[in-house]
Amino acid sequence: MTNTPLPTDPGPAATGTIRAGVIGLGWAGQQHMQAYAELPGVDLVAIAGMEDEPRAAIGDKYGVTRRYRDWKDLVADGDVDVVSVAVPTFLHAPIAVGALQAGIHVLSEKPIARSATEAQAMVDAAHESGRVLEVAFNHRRRGDIEALKAAIDAGTIGRPYHGRATWLRRSGIPALGSWFTNREMAGGGPLIDIGVHVLDYALHLFGEPRVTAVSAVTHSELGVRGRGGAASGGDVKQQVGSAYEVEDLASLLLRLEGGGSLVLETSWASYRPAGDEFGITIYGTEGGAELRVVDNAAVGELTLFTGDNENTSDITVEADPGRGHTAVVETFLDHVADTANWEHYDGSIALERARIIDAAYESAAHGAEVVLAPGTTPEPTRKEA
Template sequence: MDEHATHGRRRLKVGVVGIGWAGRQHLEAYANSEDVEIIGLAGMEPELLAELRAEYRIPHAVERWEDLIDLEGLDAVSVAVPTFLHAPIAVAALERGLHVLSEKPIARDGDEGRLMVDAARRAGRVLDVAFNHRRRGDIAALKRVIDDGGIGRPYYAKASWLRRSGIPSLGSWFTNREMAGGGPLADIGVHVIDYALHLLGEPKVLSVSASTYAELGPQGRGGGAYGAQTAGSAFEVEDLATAFLRLEGGVTLLVEAGWAAYRPAADLMDFRIYGTDGGAELSRVGSPADAVESLHVFSEDGDYEPEVGPSAGHQGVIDDFLAAIRAGETEWGRHDGSLALTRARIIDACYASAAQHREVEL
């Protein structure tokens, strides 16, 4: 048996492009996975690259992503880099026959996302995008309640992720429109849209009406917790966005995404839903490291707090990605990035609506 095989199956050889926070989440999750060998790592910070290479015993550590995707024997690659690099790296990797897991959002806009999806279909390989928040324990518990009819037919929902001082460093790629594609709506709002539509059963979005604001970032305000701010630095995106989405079946969804606003200091990520037989409120308050979660369901038969299991986070993302690869060629076509592309199209419509001051149909 192959020295790199266990339990009768070959170990998948993977690489990670990007060594920031997200890239390190992917590394840790791969390291915790059975039948996986991390053979390559690419990053621009020499000291951190060397440190991670030693920690995870990775044979190849390179600066250029092009060198990583050319490694012999590589099966799959994680793309955890600034958004403007998602499409070029993913398309190149897919064209080399690699499976790809990209960080969110799929790309700067839907057109770039479409290039990635088309490349996955041509190559017949898996393309997945990391939506780790839908894999939280509270989201999973509420999903079970809704799917089991616990609140009847949903008709209105509100979802948000709001920060007090959470603008990523001014002057970085996060606040550069060309590199990021947008501000909090594209950065954290994409998570909100994803878990909201996931909870609602993936209804089609018919139209959006959105507004965006850039009031604090241009003044050098609204940072600190997520990177130092410098007054006068370039700020080319919004710092707050709100969108009203009309969904098929008469359901409506209100989304808020903000990096900075004069509100309580702790981050708030929440979801409220009203149905014909009940409702529910979910909240997550605090920084990712110490957030306090709560989930309440309300109904005629009495209010209660469902049992909430552990959150899978990025480990769940990696596990699902690896399972899709292991499922074999007949299943790969079901994992072509299409769902993430729908998220990008929704965000595109939101930005168009905000710019044109009108409702935009999808």
């Protein structure tokens, strides 16, 4: 591989099997490894992570001989065409930019970065290198969300004009005292962690309307008192001795171009029914829809509401489980093979998600709605209430 390759370079798909690397040894990284190992036309050839024993065990599991403690060594050694970045959020930007500058296509875990400023640097690096940058929004690849999207696109509920999307937990702070609860390392709490999934699938279902304004509130009531930690206690390797510096609940109102609206609510910890629940309710001009997923079930309860006045018709939709990360990785590899369109696979959607989240945190901090102009910098102008 050469540094700063031209967009017209033939790429790995033109020369044979794609060589893949994965940086990060946790659950997400292993999802990427499994997908690379299973999909045809790709070889998992390198992994990187700081934990010695997991690195050895995972390397043995997948037959990977190139095992690095430092991601910089994996990138510097070259001989990989694509790399997945599945590490704590504060490392997404430096690793992605470094890999892109080395001519490697990048698939990053969500969120794209801690802020829109970092996300913009990643998108710029993709443009400058002429390589693909994508972010793993695996929830939109769930079978129930794909079935709901198909129903909306078919006109079953007419034009969606309002929605309420949520991901709520009773006790689900990933690990008290870990990088997750450190504002500098994570960028925020449940809004940027699990809320970004909710934001992504909601805007995806609505057809990617532009968000024109954000009004948000955040609360930090339980984590600061040591309450709401995940039942497992979290991975001890993630501990950094941090105080609880982020929110444990966030609520947003998004104004959409064309007059639509979305309410988004997400929490790591809140006094509500036990368990973990996410989904969306959508109101359309000819009907509505509701998806409810409890405790990360492979398939949720999806209902479409149609009819007129007393002549109602509620339709229960059966959906397949979907393919999650495997579908995400497969699409990423398809885009890498689509050499003529690399410039279009640049992480822009994930950058827009980051801009919205930045605006939400700004709105919550200042108690005022934040207006997002088209193509603005990540520091939108506040509109006083």
